[in-house]
Amino acid sequence: MSRIVVHGLEKSYGDARVLERVNVVAEAGEFLSLVGASGCGKSTFLRILLGQEQASGGVVVVGDSPIVPQPTPERGIVFQRYSVFPHLTALQNVILVEDFRSGGPFGRVFGVKRKRAREEAEAMLERVGLSHARDLYPASLSGGMQQRLAIAQTLLGRPRVLLLDEPFGALDPGIRVEMHELLTEIWTEHGMTVVMVTHDIGEAFKLGTRVLVFDKVRHDPQFPSAYGATITYDLKLDRKTRASSQDVAKVASMVGTARLDTAVATTASQGRP
């Protein structure tokens, strides 16, 4: 629901440059898939969008104004791990959103507000298929359930931009497909702008409306960290027609993945309607 404008973004750690000259404009409601070799800076890019890390240069605008340098409720996040609070049950994890938002100095809502927050939370758990597990602690939930809980929690925050950092990276293939469906439904329903980092090319093509490849264009053999990565390929996808397998193969070769076959297979086997 918010457009994202990134202009001339740079990020260095000391001498080592991670990102340079990153320019991208994402319209409201787009679904950006970020792919690239390991350590190319795509996760750093996401953390800058989140506000967890500060850019060394350049501008990031979300909505109408440059982002504040710390995470705020307008940008929701789901990480690969550590995304839910282990000391709260599934239901409490989801109610916590309302507690933080309007709980005042106690960080907790009371009375009628609590009742409403509870109903809303239960509806959300129902939505992601976790009603039966609402009184369990995350430690006794499976990986897929934890990620569903994390998504439910983030969605209740009603973010205008949803950031996903390899959200399904640690899940089994079967569960992953389920999660893809859930995410697609939710995105269609809420229409927020999504930025997802992934290692899985197939996933990137399946979910995204646009695939961005991060890579280094300049190399200094004497000093490999002299130059950072930037967006080397920007492919707009039409969700209706799907990507051709040439495109998938091309991106896969840019990322240097060894899983080209699986990538093409995942994309091809998506049962076109």
Place this chain on the structure above:
Amino acid sequence: MFLGALPFLVVAVAYLVTSGERLAANPNDKLLPSAVHMWSAFLDLATVPDRRSGDLILWVDTYASLIRLFIGVGAATFIALTLGIAIGFIPRVRALLLPFVTVVCVIPPLALLPILFIALGLGETAKITLIATGVAPVMVRDIANRVIDLPPELVAKAQTLGGNSWTMVLRFVLPQVMPRLLTCVRLALGPAWLFLIAAEAIASTEGLGYRIFLVRRYLSMDVILPYVAWITLLAVMTDWLLVRLSHAVSPWAHPVEGK
């Protein structure tokens, strides 16, 4: 269960055998009194009022010692919680206080005892302060480390859900460090007893440590040994209560096996 009880049995039997041998050689032996003898001495202290003061000595001693211990450890716990979370969660406070706490940690607390006695007098304040200063620095460090180790992902997540520093401490940091805090208290009780008995041995008029060091002059092993056992029992019970408390307060940190 049985295996765990074995060492206790071995020690008890070894004591009874050697004590029996010594008493057979010399019925007036004071070093290893018989179990019956110790029990009657203990019962005397617990039920017969002292001739001079009219107090039931065991209970007066226990009450005095436990009050000192709990106030001391309680103060240390409070300090550890507030300072530990502040150091762990707020980078500026960490930069200011962490080096100081790290250095204070390595000062041997017993070396401070004379200073405390001089500065605070020989009363309760000095003893309680000794216990608190003895155990607090290590607890502060431990809690601070635990807070620093909280995954940054969760902090970011809490921020995206609209938490500010205060509500995050209240709803996220505090419950997360609670089990660690209780473990800290359990570990701190060991040194706390040490400082308590040391302080009581030096300057006191009642207390478990005071009594042991008092009757040492008369070689009254029949009082010392039951007192040591009594202290052990108190310590074990406190520990058990803290474990129960941890289960009650943070059930998530103690997953039930086979669930």
